[in-house]
Amino acid sequence: MQHKTIAHAIAVAGATALAAGSALAADLTVVSWGGAYTASQQKAYGEPWEQKTGKKIHWENYNGGLGEVRTQVESGTVIWDIVDVLADEARVGCDEGLFEEIPDEYHVMTKDGMSIDEDLMVPRPNKCVAPMIWWSYMMFYDAPAWEGKTPPSSIDHFFNVTDFPGKRGIHTWPQALIEMALVADGVDPGDVYDVMDTDEGIDRAFAMLDRIKDHSVFWSAGSKPLELVKSGEASMALAYNGRVGAANLSEGATFVPVWDGQVLEEEWIVVLKGSPNKELAFEFASFASAPEQLAGQAQYINYGPMRKSSFDIIMAGEPWFHNGKEILPHMPNRPDVLPRSIIANPDWWADNRDPIQERFDAWRAQ
Amino acid sequence: MAANAIEIPTSASGELLTADGRPLKESLQRSLRRRKLTALALVAPAVVFLFVLFGMPVLYLMTWSVDDTLINEVLPRTFDIYEQWDGEALPPEPHYEAMFKDIADATGIQIGRGSTRMNYAKSKWKSLMKKTKRKIKALLNENPDFAGPYKETLLEIDKRWGDIAFWHSLDIMKNPYTAGYYLNAFDLKYGFDNEIIQQPENRRIYKTLWIRTLLISFIVTAACLALGYPVAHLLATLPLRYSNLLMICVLMPFWTSLLVRIVAWMIMLQQEGVVNDTLVALHVVDDENRLPMMYNFTGTVIVMVQILLPFMILPVYSVMKGISPAYMKAAQNLGAPPAIAFLRVYVPQTLPGVGAGVILVFIVAIGYFITPELVGGKDGQMIGNYIARHLRSTLNWGLASAMGVILLAAILILYWVYDRVVGIDNMKMG
Structure with a gap:
């Protein structure tokens, strides 16, 4: 060496x-x-x-x-x-x-x-x-785009393109996304990692992801989901909460955060x-x-x-x-959003990142 | 007098001598050598620069694609006696003892890196190794003379030590050189006993990616040729003042930042973008069925063609510029219709430029990763994206460098084929 x-x-x-x-x-x-x-x-x-x-x-x-x-x-x-x-x-x-x-x-x-x-x-x-x-991964939308319609208010709406149409902005790695998919499918936020420990749990998450696959726009830079939602290219997106908050607090943006099913890091x-x-x-x-x-x-x-x-x-x-x-x-x-939040488990991801990432890449490429 | 002046000095053996009495041959050789050394000294900085900053890092990274020595340094005892285990039931006490002592002796950093490598072979090695390291450290702090029983202790630390799959997965790591990363790059892997098996179906991705990367590169090259050839022809035949203007139009995008051009395409082509808005306004498509032209295969191809077009136009143009218009005139004079004259007389003369353009565009295209990353969405990703991802984020450098080597090999093979079919001597950059 x-x-x-x-x-x-x-x-x-x-x-x-x-x-x-x-x-x-x-x-x-x-x-x-x-x-x-x-x-x-x-x-x-x-x-x-x-x-x-x-x-x-x-x-x-x-x-x-x-x-x-x-x-x-x-x-x-x-x-x-x-x-x-x-x-x-x-x-x-x-x-x-x-x-x-x-x-x-x-x-x-x-x-x-x-x-x-x-x-x-x-x-x-x-x-x-x-x-x-x-900080957290969470979903958000732009208020004017949903005027006169019922806007999404929980994480399962993100995976429901029939009642909440439009494209979804999602990131290009599986962390947080798998967790959110499971909570959207009815898993309790506190049980997410136990479910993810089983192969059926992962299958379940990917089955949820399948629902939005043809409606997804992918991002890898943190500013991109804001652009996607602002321009109307996506009707809702996942993003870092800091970016969305900063746009609202300091730049007068009209984004609405949906804390349900967020993943805290x-x-x-x-x-x-x-x-x-x-x-x-x-x-x-x-x-x-x-x-x-x-x-x-x-x-x-x-x-x-x-x-x-x-x-x-x-x-x-x-x-x-x-x-x-x-x-x-x-x-x-x-405190009021914590019960429906997932606290990220870095140990789980350290152990399982490679196979899940590969499966996610394969899912994305198919 | 005159005869004296041209008297040629010779040595005893009859060799020619120079004025200072040395053999002419030697003297000539020396001055030639000096000239060669001067030339060498002049190119030396470039050669050293290329070697140190390009050649060496590339070669060094290539070694990563087969290197598995790290794990062998972390677990020397374990691998030493690994072969003695039949693999049928859980290994006996000596194997557990070897594992225990290896983990006890390894530094935290070794365990960290080693377990990352082990995790490629089997998930959950990482937490198992770290937990065991922590527990063993605590145990030895309390009882420095600990001498067994090792199997029992490890099983107590974590029940996964009783899972034979973990022990089986060590098999593919015991050799310090591995072809494993190359297998992974084609959706294959080693099973137990070194048989080569396919990855589970939902993890297969790279074969598709290789095919798609080649496909995109071919399409982009063909499109660049189809679009670039007429432009180059126009450039070469227009009067100077018009052709200068056209040349600036060709070069302008070349001088514009890559990112600016990509973002411009996003604004144009996305579903809420300029092109779709116009089509909807003209009632060509209705609002519900806007064309998906961005964040997919189509988007990647369109943007790459625009970016790589100058690489095709410029070499073709420079060759066309050197073709005398007299040939075409002569061909038509001799009775060839314009189309035939163009195809049989003009086109063959431009082939060296076309060859250069095709090679240039194709080689640049096959390694692209920024553009597909930004506009590729889900079906427009290329192999370059995954090399970058493994280098920067998953830190699986072995796989990244294996894919890099394969890409390099693919380019060399295509180059060779090109040489066979067209002939590389034919190529002309200008």
């Missing part, structure tokens, strides 16, 4: 040289997804933390995945301190020893003295993570193993994941904080969005 090591070394040297230049002036490097999401993190806890501690944060963007993290940790040149990761990476990275375990004392308690684990909607998958937000922050600023990184993670800060993030973006106590702060403070609009109607983990 000599050649792989060499290739690796070259990659690391290059990355290090590039990153070291820009990160040199900062005390802490925080890596996130860029765009409106990073902006909300900067405003809600980046800048306040810098003011509070007098330290400087260097923000970087990445496209997800653990490739870069692995390279840094394996080569021992850790440049990133904090990384914002999805559910799957949070588990894989901790298992592989790429992240530091965050000591318990860094998890801020709520005002009523609740511990982090009591305050979270789902248990932490491991000790490496600090909570961030929920986790977002955590982690500290890289061997971070030279480990203590500082723990402090930042602690500050960023505290109830007030997570609530504050919702002033700038419509992702739901993972902590219940943050949600209480938002509910008490409505209208909460920075431009004076109410944020709760755009929050994916609002």
Whole structure:
């Protein structure tokens, strides 16, 4: 494997040289997804933390995945301190020893003295993570397009082209789609992954997908479903809730989210193993994941904080969005929509992704 | 005097010598060598550049398509004694011991990557390996001298260790080099005992994709030829001031961003798009039956033809430009009707350009992936999309590079066929 090591070394040297230049002036490097999401993190806890501690944060963007993290940790040149990761990476990275375990004392308690684990909607998958937000795959339509008609209001309407005609915008991977198909077919959101564990369950999901197959338009970039629905090419589509909410809250769009059957996905922050600023990184993670800060993030973006106590702060403070609009109607983990929401199970997908993806591709290509 | 000036120095053995007394032959060779070295030094940067940034990565990625060494490094003991198991019933204690120790010794990263590979062979290996690794770590922390019983312990950790299918699936991984990815690229796989079997029917996709990729490439090439040939002819025969204008029209799309052109086509061709709106307004089609021309096979072909058209027009044009109009005149003078003169005299002379255009368009088309990704919908996807998907999102690089190698081989075979039928020396880019 000599050649792989060499290739690796070259990659690391290059990355290090590039990153070291820009990160040199900062005390802490925080890596996130860029765009409106990073902006909300900067405003809600980046800048306040810098003011509070007098330290400087260097923000970087990445496209997800653990490739870069692995390279840094394996080569021992850790440049990133904090990384914002999805559910799957949070588990894989901790298992592989790429992240530091965050000591318990860094998890801020709520005002009523609740511990982090009591305050979270789902248990932490491991000790490496600090909570961030929920985002979701959900269906939506444009209000004017359904004027005078009964608009869709639950996930089974998405799979019912007779009563709710028009094309459906769906993404090109099976995650979330299989779950939604099953809930549309009458499976309880809490039982979805048990059903998916059986071959009959998967057949059932694909039978539902067959109903919309000839009415589907596929998207792979997050902005596409909005275009499809706005232009009338699709009468309804699945999308990331953040995109739809942002269009409504900041650009005056008239999209209507349908939360029924949505699939909630986790977002955590982690500290890289061997971070030279480990203590500082723990402090930042602690500050960023505290109830007030997570609530504050919702002033700038419509992702739901993972902590219940943050949600209480938002509910008490409505209208909460920075431009004076109410944020709760755009929050994916609002208590009233939770019973009909599916909480994504990254472990199931880690185990079964390949066969399902292939079957999905075959289904799509036939 | 004069005789002195042309006296030729020779060595003792009669060889010619130069002024400094060296044999002429050697001296000539040396200056020739120097010139060759200079020439080589001049092309060296390009060669090194191509090799380092193109040749090496390509070769390196090609090795991924057969490389299965990683898993052998993670589970050395297990594979060492794997052959001793008859495969009839669950393996005996030594196999469990080997597996236990391999997992205990592997790093977290090795387990992560290894289990991803194992998951290609059988689903649920991933969670099984990770869970076992976690449990073994905890167990050894508590009891560092643990020495069995291994089978019982593993079965306690997870009952899947008692599922013989997991043990069977190890069989295809024990060889550090595998043809498995190539089989996968044709909807085949290894069963137990290395027999080659078909994938389950609802997972078969790649054969269809290969056929469709070839079909799209052929259609696009044929359409480009049919559309491009007359344009090239017009370009070559119009007076200069008109042909310049036409040339700009040909080149303009070439200078426009690929994405801009694709999005423009979306606006034109989608069901709520300009073309359909016009057809509905003209009552050619009714509102309920708008034509599906985007996000399908048709859309992919239309957009690809538009994008690749200049690749056909330009080489054909440059060859046509060099054909003297005198030939056509001579043919007609000798009694050939215009159509016959065109077919028998003009067309054969343009073949080198046509050959170049066809090869160029076809080779570019067969590897396309951005356009089908954006406008292909469900039946307009090509193999390139899946190579990109496996490289970027599923991270199954073995399969991606196997498909890449097959694509490369297909192009080389077609090139060879072309050489046999038309002759590659015939090709002219300009």
